[in-house]
Amino acid sequence: MKTLMPYALAASLCLPVTQPGAHPHIFVDVALRFTADGEGRLAEVEVTWSYDDFFSLLILSDMGLDPDGDSVLSAAELATLKGFDLVEWPEGFEGDLFMYQGETKIALDHPVPTGATLRDGRIIATHTRSFGPLSGEPLRVEAYDPTYYVAYSLAGPITLPGGCAHKITKPDLDESQEKFRQMLSGMTAEEEFAGVDVGNLYSDSLTVTCTAPS
Numbered sequence: 001m002k003t004l005m006p007y008a009l010a011a012s013l014c015l016p017v018t019q020p021g022a023h024p025h026i027f028v029d030v031a032l033r034f035t036a037d038g039e040g041r042l043a044e045v046e047v048t049w050s051y052d053d054f055f056s057l058l059i060l061s062d063m064g065l066d067p068d069g070d071s072v073l074s075a076a077e078l079a080t081l082k083g084f085d086l087v088e089w090p091e092g093f094e095g096d097l098f099m100y101q102g103e104t105k106i107a108l109d110h111p112v113p114t115g116a117t118l119r120d121g122r123i124i125a126t127h128t129r130s131f132g133p134l135s136g137e138p139l140r141v142e143a144y145d146p147t148y149y150v151a152y153s154l155a156g157p158i159t160l161p162g163g164c165a166h167k168i169t170k171p172d173l174d175e176s177q178e179k180f181r182q183m184l185s186g187m188t189a190e191e192e193f194a195g196v197d198v199g200n201l202y203s204d205s206l207t208v209t210c211t212a213p214s
Contacts, residue, residue, distance in 0.1 A: 024151035024202075027052040030143045033159040034208065040163065041133035042210065046114065047097060047143075048126045049085065050155070056123040059084065066118065073118050083113030085125055095129065096145050096152060096199075101137045135212060144203035154204040164210040171202055 031048035051059070060066045063084065065077045073081065089095075089110070099106040111127040118124070143152040158166050 024145075024148055026055045026150040028150060028152050029155035030152050031155065031157050031159075032141070032143075032206070033157075034161060034164070036161040037133045039133070039135075040161065040210075041135040042131075042139065042161070042164075042208070043133040044128055044130045045097075045108075046126055046128045047095075047111070048124060050119075051123045051125070053121040056118070056121060059123060060118075071118055071121055078116055078118075081116040081118075081123065081125075083125075083127070084116065086111050086113050086127060096143060096150070097129070098142045098144070098200075099131065100140045101134060106131050106134065106139075135210065139208040139210075141206040141208065142200065142203045144199035146197035146199045148199040148202060151202065152204075154206055158206065160208060161210070164208055166209070167207045169205045169207070171204065173202065 029050040031050070033046040033048075034042050035044045035046070037043040063080065065081060066073055095108065095111055097108065099108065108129040108131050111129050114126045114128055116123065116125045143154060145152065154168050156168075158168070160166060
């Protein structure tokens with residue numbers, strides 16, 4: 001993950017994955033809400049990232065928020081938190097969200113932060129990204145960090161316009177670990193140190209199918 005976080009963990013997020021078995025350090029539940037344009041074509045997605053409680057605590061501490069630890073943020077603190085994970089957007093970084101129609105990769109516009117809150121000790125941040133508009137072939141969506149330092153789970157909800165349906169396919173983790181070990185076995189020490197992109201091996205896959213607009 002080349003980094004979403006401009007705070008204390010920024011350097012650690014750039015560490016290469018060189019362990020015998022790939023394992024993440026930050027866990028994020030993902031919800032997606034797709035909207036359509038006036039012609040019924042998918043055109044925008046609102047992305048919700050719910051960070052694990054430990055990482056949330058680190059971010060709050062680093063930003064000097066919730067000093068009393070009551071998990072209640074003031075309006076000013078929420079305004080400060082909004083968009084915290086979108087501050088640094090390096091060239092080539094794709095926001096850990098990938099969309100395809102067939103073999104065609106869909107370009108997503110730069111994210112626009114829409115909100116942030118703290119619930120049960122977890123930071124929940126939202127942003128929107130526009131694209132398309134798309135119609136026709138099913139849409140395949142994957143949320144993952146290529147380095148697998150961050151593990152994303154399509155925990156949902158997945159919200160779609162009328163006429164659309166979705167299916168989530170979970171990865172076979174044993175198979176993914178074996179593929180990862182095979183990748184490492186064919187790499188030099190220098191290549192391992194530079195890092196290896198394996199996040200796609202562990203990602204959920206969302207398929208969205210919509211009826212053609214009338």
